Amino acid sequence: MYEAQFQDFEVTGDPSVGVPRVALLREWLAKHDLDGFIVPRSDEHQGEYVAPCSERLRWLTGFSGSAGVAIVLRDRAVIFVDGRYTLQVRHQADMNLFKVESLVENPPAQWLAENVGKGARIAFDPWLHTIAEAAAMRRSTARAGAELLPLEQNPIDAIWKDRPRPPLGAVTLQPNELAGELARDKLARLAEAVAKQGADYAVLTDPSSIAWAFNIRGADVPHTPLALGFAVIAAKGPHLLFIDERKLGIEAEAYLTQLADLRAPDSLEGEIAKLAKAGSRISLDPVLAADRLRMIVEGNGGKVVEAADPARLPRATKKEAELAGSRAAHRRDGAAVVRFLCWLDAQQPGTIDEITAVTRLEEARHRVGEETQRALKDVSFETISGSGPNGAIIHYRVSRASNRQLGKDELFLLDSGAQYQDGTTDITRTIAIGTPSDEMRERFTLVLQGLMAISRLRFPPGTRGSDLDAFARYALWQHGFDYAHGTGHGVGSYLAVHEGPQRLAKTGTEKLLTGMILSNEPGYYKEGHYGIRCENLIVVDAPSKIENGDIEMHSFETLTLAPFDRRLVRADLLSTGELSWLNAYHARVLAEIGPMVDGETLKWLEAATAPIG
Template sequence: MFQSFESESDPSKGAEHIALLRKWLNERGLTGFVVPRADEYQGEYVPPRSERLRWLTGFAGSAGVVLVLMDRALIFVDGRYTLQVRDQVDTAVFTPVNLVETPPDAWVRANLGKGARIGFDPWLHTISEAHDWRAAAEKSGAEMVAVEKNPIDELWADQPAAPLRPVEIQPIEFAGELAKDKLARLAGVLAREGATHCVLTDPSSLAWAFNIRGSDVPHTPLALGFAVIAAEGPHLLFMDKRKLSIEPEAYLTQLADLRAPGTLEAEIAALAAKDARIALDPKLAAERLRTLLEENGGKVLQLADPARLPRATKNEAEIAGTRAAHRRDGAAVVKFLAWLDAQPTGSVDEITAVTRLEEARRQTGEETQRPLRDVSFDTISGAGPNGAIIHYRVSHATNRKLGDGELFLLDSGAQYQDGTTDITRTVAIGRPTDEMRERATIVLKGMIGISMLRYPKGTRGCDIDVVARIAHWKAGVDYAHGTGHGVGSYLSVHEGPQRIAKAGTEKLLEGMILSNEPGYYKAGAYGIRMENLILVTPAEPIEGGDIAMYGFETLTLAPFDRRLIVAALLSSEERAWLDAYHARVLAEIGPMVGGDVLKWLEAATAPIDQ
């Protein structure tokens, strides 16, 4: 079982822990401290050792930051966690603030008084974040103070050890390009940009560049470490050798000089002293790396991580792998949906649904000899009002039956060695209300709108996000999250830099994989989300057109619940897309299932009645 159902939050410890932190700050002449949900690699998923924000507050979300002052404490979260944060923290101790409406630096600029000294750990903030905090503090007459030791690490008595999971080599049949060739490409970029070196700080970039995978963080096959890529000369890889068996160590030794993680600062300082010009991505690299370089005479070049775009634009082997992974995953999801439909109303709970779906994925992987390696994130299994919590995570304490007349939102994904999946389907349990059906059809229209879209070269995610919201806005509703995130190739299910969102400024390039997932959430009642993964591809030429266009190939293969579709609200073009999609699902998944499951699938994919 990959997913635990133990409660991840303990709000009762908030007052005790914040008192310890304030005592620590007072002894050092600090009037506040910033605690982000981050580790030194700045990834979305962090090992248990780095869950400092959860230790302090009880909040288990994947993004957030706390500002602790002597007289109050604020926890900043985005719209995904508006409901969750109030359930998981003691709001008598921590005041929730919407970080989109009131960014932390804006709050600091407006509220900190003169003379305030706010501590921060420079390993846990990117260069850009640290700059924004400093600028905001200076505006209010305050000061940001970098600390040498993180206070949480000193106060957390039973803090877990750093992970030491084994590293494995990603075979060329799935990677599609040799690591030595990838590293040569990165070295060429550095030479053109006038850099002598760059530091790869994103573990996904490290995994991609060296064709390695690991399991140091939950559900994402990452081996935590840093690399210094050289424009000329040997590369350096900082990774604990206890993670390396004989074969991976011999493999990596051919690509880079292996170094112990504890020597990173000394090696960086030594390079800086030799007048190195080292590239750091200001949105990814820790502030500590910048100060370390500058204090030792090096020059910092603020450049985007050179591996991010190559990693995001999948090659032929990666695309073939993800298509195969989605077919297997689609068969597993179909088996689960058919099973769920056959259960008596009210007999299934959220945890049972999660475990049954995971079993279907395991079984399908075994049958096809492409085993399920992990889930790609903790499954969101939300019945009724729990579905309205955008990033809900079921536990034994919150587990709920799928009740008659309710909606069930199931957002899940899998990690296979040839691809990463992410799919959401919303299912009616019993008879849905007219409002539920109308809202679900609005969400479906938004998803179809993105799926059918054609757009010119250079289009960004922010340029098309509105397409998914047109039907929502016409109905006077919206959703508080982006429409789509990037997805890796047996890597992070939330990959950058590509995204479909109001803040998605990266161009959509051929080979990028994204999610397409509009939603609707009625607090205390139900949630709806429909999600497919899509691949950026050249579009068929448009008759009479005079420019090349791009579009999306849908990768995910599973039917939508017909009980939640109001056919009259779909245009003829939308109905044609849906019927064609369902016909494709039957054609590709049908041969992988049989018996009652095939009969269920045939009914689920029949043309929509007009």
């Protein structure tokens, strides 16, 4: 699985592609009397993972990160990335061609207001920008006296001569015993929600919502089992599902025709226009739906109801069957990770490299899946396997060009995950290769304290992710350190490893609800030297009373089961409560994973989970 990915990265993650391709784009813009074009890293569904045919930003710039935007003007070009990618973008994009800006601190809309001249004609593809994004860009260009123009054709598609074809991954059914609810019951709930929004129809643009609502999975994008398509949920009457029927076998087609009227994807615009002409009120999520859909509804006399995707919160709050599946998947995944860690510990420093570590871990996951008859479907994202200074690149992805030995007295950061049919996993462990320095041990312990602070929290209903983020940073802040990413993202149930709307972050405005799964992953990164991250997945428990307390409080259940590297823990920095939590967690890992391993691996696990202090 990984060999092709390593090769693909080297071919497309190439800074030299930028100059000739940007030149072609500028020629196209000049022919059409345009002064600039905005190139987001998104597709029509605004998903994190996109099909190869939608990797327009990567094709143009060489940058392969999961979030970014380029703006190409006639005389300059800018690429926007967030804190995860500030190092990566400088390796992958031509810094003589592109200036790097912060996607967070100076987003494209703000940059446009300050950098385009009066009368400038700036173009964008309305299928690739949300309603909210397009509105912000229109306001900013208007302030500058410029014009923002939606295009019927994307110029990248016009100049990308060997652009891949759209994917046709097969649709499969997610069993009810894993989904926890019949699709027809989910769709009935969604229809009620649409009516409560004051709409006649809601357009589902997020394939994760469609997968959840219809209890289907697909194979159209890397690492996330999605079938690309759209759905129209009717408050009354039949629903519409827009999906290429070449993806449907006999069973899937028969199943879906009982739930919705099937339509070809290229009929979407016409069907939405038809509903709009009938005077319908159509619900679109302004932070998810493409601006093109708004244009179709309003251009044909319909009324846009701006409201949240009605499937988003129900999908995020997992049913007990989904949580049971996630627990089982994490036990299985924990056994694979433990087998890998045991093997890694037996290797001499400098004898294996980052790619070897990735492939060995994936092999361990395959073996455990075969033994338990729950096959590994895919990795849930491209494994971050960073040795020494590569670990300081927050979303580093190893290639043959960057591949590095795991050297003596260094740290190795390994962030990986798996897709099993009963659950999605995501785990990061930082491992000492040889003898760690006192500095490494201190900063690892500060990061671990952040993870434990979140793990041990009790918090009242109504608490948002932004309310908790600082707890993970407190120990680091006390020593003058921080990290340039959120503390946690939502995680799906055999769906996207990065799932909204729940987040543990400064920007996490969604209330945390029972059944939401999140990552808990504080970190520390010393550029040019090493990176540290500790990550477990956690789930929000139902609120309960604390003895002698006044109100019920939520807590977190930890799902991930694998030891932290005891060699990196400074026990003298831990409080009694922290030490108790860590020892109890390791005891649980041994109790749950121990029966799934044997021989040398079991001996290693017993030592790795022995009490500290």
